[in-house]
Amino acid sequence: MMVRNRRLIQTICLAVACFLLWPLPFWAGASKFVIQLSPFVSVCSAIATRSVGIGLAGGLIVAAIAIFQRRWFCIYACPVGLLLDGLTRVGLKKSRWWSRCPSLGKYFAILTMTGSIVGYPLLLWMDPLAIFSNSFAIRISANFISGALALLGLLTLFLLSFISGSVWCARWCPLGGTLDLLASIRTPLRIGSKTAFKRAPSAAFAGSPTLEGRRYFIFAAVGLAAGFGARRLGAARRENAPLRPPGAVAESTFTGMCLRCGHCVRSCPTKIVHPDVGQAGIAGLMAPVLRFDKSYCREDCAACTKVCPSGALQPLELAVKNRYIIGEALMDGSLCVLALGQRDCDACMRACPFQAVQIHWDEEQYVAYPVVDFNKCNGCGACEVACPTAGDKAIRVWKRTDG
Amino acid sequence: MRSIAAGGLIIAGTMTPLSSILADESQPQAVRGPQSQGRTVPGSPATLVDGKVVQPRRELSILRKTGVLVVGGGPAGTAAALSAKRVSADVTLVERYGYLGGLATGGLVLAIFPLYDRNNKQVIQGIGEEMMKRLDGLKFGIIDRKKAPVYPTVDAEAFKYVLADMVLSSGITAYLDCWGVDAILDAKGAVRGAVFESKSGRQAILADVVVDASGDGDIYAAAGAAFEKVKDNIGLDSRIGNVEVEDVIDDNREYSTSTRGKPQRGRPNMGAPVVELAGHVGSPTPAPGVNWLNMKGPIADGLDVTELSNLELKHRRAIWNNVERARKKEGAENAYLTETAPQMGVRLTRLLAGAKKLTFAEVKAGAKQKDVIGYSGGFGAAPEFQIPYSCLVPAKIENLLAAGRCISADFQVADTTRLIPVCWVTGQAAGIAAALSLQDKCKVRDVDIAKLQKSLRQQGAYLG
Numbered sequence: 001m002m003v004r005n006r007r008l009i010q011t012i013c014l015a016v017a018c019f020l021l022w023p024l025p026f027w028a029g030a031s032k033f034v035i036q037l038s039p040f041v042s043v044c045s046a047i048a049t050r051s052v053g054i055g056l057a058g059g060l061i062v063a064a065i066a067i068f069q070r071r072w073f074c075i076y077a078c079p080v081g082l083l084l085d086g087l088t089r090v091g092l093k094k095s096r097w098w099s100r101c102p103s104l105g106k107y108f109a110i111l112t113m114t115g116s117i118v119g120y121p122l123l124l125w126m127d128p129l130a131i132f133s134n135s136f137a138i139r140i141s142a143n144f145i146s147g148a149l150a151l152l153g154l155l156t157l158f159l160l161s162f163i164s165g166s167v168w169c170a171r172w173c174p175l176g177g178t179l180d181l182l183a184s185i186r187t188p189l190r191i192g193s194k195t196a197f198k199r200a201p202s203a204a205f206a207g208s209p210t211l212e213g214r215r216y217f218i219f220a221a222v223g224l225a226a227g228f229g230a231r232r233l234g235a236a237r238r239e240n241a242p243l244r245p246p247g248a249v250a251e252s253t254f255t256g257m258c259l260r261c262g263h264c265v266r267s268c269p270t271k272i273v274h275p276d277v278g279q280a281g282i283a284g285l286m287a288p289v290l291r292f293d294k295s296y297c298r299e300d301c302a303a304c305t306k307v308c309p310s311g312a313l314q315p316l317e318l319a320v321k322n323r324y325i326i327g328e329a330l331m332d333g334s335l336c337v338l339a340l341g342q343r344d345c346d347a348c349m350r351a352c353p354f355q356a357v358q359i360h361w362d363e364e365q366y367v368a369y370p371v372v373d374f375n376k377c378n379g380c381g382a383c384e385v386a387c388p389t390a391g392d393k394a395i396r397v398w399k400r401t402d403g
Numbered sequence: 404m405r406s407i408a409a410g411g412l413i414i415a416g417t418m419t420p421l422s423s424i425l426a427d428e429s430q431p432q433a434v435r436g437p438q439s440q441g442r443t444v445p446g447s448p449a450t451l452v453d454g455k456v457v458q459p460r461r462e463l464s465i466l467r468k469t470g471v472l473v474v475g476g477g478p479a480g481t482a483a484a485l486s487a488k489r490v491s492a493d494v495t496l497v498e499r500y501g502y503l504g505g506l507a508t509g510g511l512v513l514a515i516f517p518l519y520d521r522n523n524k525q526v527i528q529g530i531g532e533e534m535m536k537r538l539d540g541l542k543f544g545i546i547d548r549k550k551a552p553v554y555p556t557v558d559a560e561a562f563k564y565v566l567a568d569m570v571l572s573s574g575i576t577a578y579l580d581c582w583g584v585d586a587i588l589d590a591k592g593a594v595r596g597a598v599f600e601s602k603s604g605r606q607a608i609l610a611d612v613v614v615d616a617s618g619d620g621d622i623y624a625a626a627g628a629a630f631e632k633v634k635d636n637i638g639l640d641s642r643i644g645n646v647e648v649e650d651v652i653d654d655n656r657e658y659s660t661s662t663r664g665k666p667q668r669g670r671p672n673m674g675a676p677v678v679e680l681a682g683h684v685g686s687p688t689p690a691p692g693v694n695w696l697n698m699k700g701p702i703a704d705g706l707d708v709t710e711l712s713n714l715e716l717k718h719r720r721a722i723w724n725n726v727e728r729a730r731k732k733e734g735a736e737n738a739y740l741t742e743t744a745p746q747m748g749v750r751l752t753r754l755l756a757g758a759k760k761l762t763f764a765e766v767k768a769g770a771k772q773k774d775v776i777g778y779s780g781g782f783g784a785a786p787e788f789q790i791p792y793s794c795l796v797p798a799k800i801e802n803l804l805a806a807g808r809c810i811s812a813d814f815q816v817a818d819t820t821r822l823i824p825v826c827w828v829t830g831q832a833a834g835i836a837a838a839l840s841l842q843d844k845c846k847v848r849d850v851d852i853a854k855l856q857k858s859l860r861q862q863g864a865y866l867g
Contacts (some may be wrong), residue, residue: 332671341683344697350782359636361701366721368699398670
């Protein structure tokens with residue numbers, strides 16, 4: 001009876017999550033709040049961005065209940081939990097080396113939390129709700145590769161569960177680990193006396209308190225150090241860094257802050273936000289980048305900034321978003337058909353929604369070419385789309401070197 | 404000629420009807436040598452009074468009385484005159500230069516752009532399409548017809564020939580080398596004709612309706628209509644011969660957005676762009692081995708004679724210098740300058756304050772116009788858009804219509820409506836509307852829109 005109720009609730013939660021994550025127009029922020037229910041995400045991103053928003057409330061409620069009912073979220077609510085549970089039942093349940101190693105979830109959580117103190121929550125992308133959400137990008141994927149990328153995370157979890165049973169849920173999930181950590185503070189506080197709702201198998205692997213303490217310390221230190229290191233690497237990327245969607249936090253922390261949940265990719269009406277496949281190295285894998293080959297970042301839209309659950313993209317009002325510097329448009333005179341005298345062209349000037357491009361007459365060389373006013377240009381890419389050159393565009397948006 | 408008439412010989416393929424040849428014959432033969440002065444106009448020179456130059460009040464001779472007077476024989480003016488004539492009006496066409504076609508021929512603006520909508524459908528038809536069809540029938544007349552999104556390029560001389568032939572065989576009275584300098588208003592302030600300067604002196608043409616296709620809105624400005632003055636780039640186009648570098652240019656001719664499969668270029672330098680200083684060779688024209696060169700030129704005042712004169716001299720010098728540099732390019736070693744355009748490429752000067760001003764916001768939103776008279780093709784951020792009749796009609800002045808680049812539109816829209824095919828569209832509509840207003844004895848602003856649209860469709864125009 002108990003089990004059947006649990007299944008029913010969990011199935012309803014799965015349905016609700018699917019309903020909200022499939023972005024429906026009635027509430028743009030809905031899919032964002034689904035992910036913010038994970039205290040792992042909402043707490044770490046609150047620390048990393050040094051800001052408290054309404055999104056934190058859901059995560060804190062889940063966290064508060066977890067102090068008393070440790071894995072209640074996993075058992076009743078988590079949509080990934082339900083799917084993996086099902087797969088575990090039909091799976092091989094083979095014990096591999098990876099399923100024998102100690103429960104890592106809470107160490108991942110510690111590591112990410114200390115990382116977020118320095119602004120780089122290293123493993124935030126491991127949140128199961130984010131992984132679940134990203135699979136919905138399949139809806140808008142244009143080809144096989146982007147479809148495969150969208151499903152990559154969830155399918156990995158499926159495969160893991162099929163082969164080795166509940167290794168993810170019980171030992172690796174950082175959200176589960178966060179809940180475990182929360183429950184463990186009950187012992188020193190001496191609140192609640194009854195046995196845990198359900199003992200997770202991981203309990204058997206818990207070592208002595210001293211060993212555990214030492215591990216906490218090591219992972220916390222690793223989180224700090226890795227956070228520092230990743231930030232420095234990110235800062236070093238600078239001008240070679242890919243273009244990020246508007247509202248993106250500094251490049252040095254962006255790849256850490258980003259959950260890879262795919263919300264921004266899906267929210268973009270002009271489909272210019274794409275998951276990165278190597279432009280920013282391993283650290284930037286699957287994080288959103290902008291490509292202006294088909295369309296540009298429209299002046300009447302700030303959708304992507306409104307749906308980010310982690311704050312990697314800060315919510316911006318339209319007027320502010322239009323002043324957010326995505327990059328700068330630079331003209332290559334050796335490609336420009338106007339500068340080369342091949343044709344009368346002012347496509348970039350006409351396309352610019354901010355009148356940032358003017359056709360400049362160079363009296364010295366007796367030639368005209370487009371000149372960009374960097375006080376007006378926000379790098380929206382309209383000029384790049386409009387540029388008529390057949391191969392490389394004569395005007396392209398580049399990351400600003402000073403930002 | 405006499406032998407042609409006497410023997411009834413008709414040259415095969417001639418586009419001139421025999422009746423007009425015979426009409427020429429009825430005129431007395433000119434005699435070489437001293438002539439009688441004929442009708443003399445009493446001179447009334449300007450006088451210098453207290454350091455001021457004063458033009459005395461004087462009566463002007465009336466050259467002609469007409470139904471529809473079209474001032475300007477460019478793309479808009481020729482379209483207006485030809486289409487008005489087809490609605491059986493008495494039409495007079497006056498042109499400042501010695502040929503028809505305006506910037507499309509004398510300005511060497513040989514690109515027929517923009518013609519297409521976003522789906523590469525040609526949305527400009529009517530009289531312009533007729534002209535292009537005529538060019539199609541000529542050797543080296545036009546290239547790249549019906550190859551959207553590539554737009555056609557015409558040969559200026561072929562186009563001059565086609566327009567001369569169309570006007571001659573239409574029965575329009577045309578005056579060339581005749582510069583419209585003033586409007587004639589009646590006591591109520593309505594336009595009743597225009598004043599011209601030519602070798603015959605200062606003369607008047609009286610008309611029931613005047614179509615201002617002067618490009619600069621010279622006549623509506625003189626009549627006191629409200630307008631917006633704007634500045635734009637002014638260049639000077641030219642043609643060079645003996646060049647075989649078409650293939651290089653072809654790479655960049657098509658609008659394409661593909662960037663895949665090619666290594667990306669590095670970050671360009673800030674500041675001055677890297678410009679190839681080898682000289683420009685332009686793009687191909689229908690004539691083999693001949694390219695045309697467009698020049699953007701600096702932003703200048705197209706109504707200021709000092710600025711225009713300086714600019715034109717500098718442009719002509721620069722064009723020669725460019726050809727010398729262009730010879731360093733492979734395939735252009737023996738290139739020579741065949742001609743510089745007789746007319747400078749003045750883009751925009753005056754924009755009428757009409758019954759309606761067509762705005763860029765409207766155009767971008769794809770606004771449907773109740774009084775649509777045609778389409779402009781898509782260009783830049785603006786997709787194809789409808790042009791309303793009300794932006795050809797001045798806000799207040801009667802008996803006057805504007806056509807061509809000086810119609811009532813904001814600067815951003817005018818940047819497209821100034822282009823040759825769009826001038827055909829506004830010209831044709833203005834011509835028909837003028838003729839209809841005479842037929843129905845109504846003001847041009849009260850012309851029955853349904854009738855105008857029907858007549859436009861009959862003449863092959865595309866209205867959606």
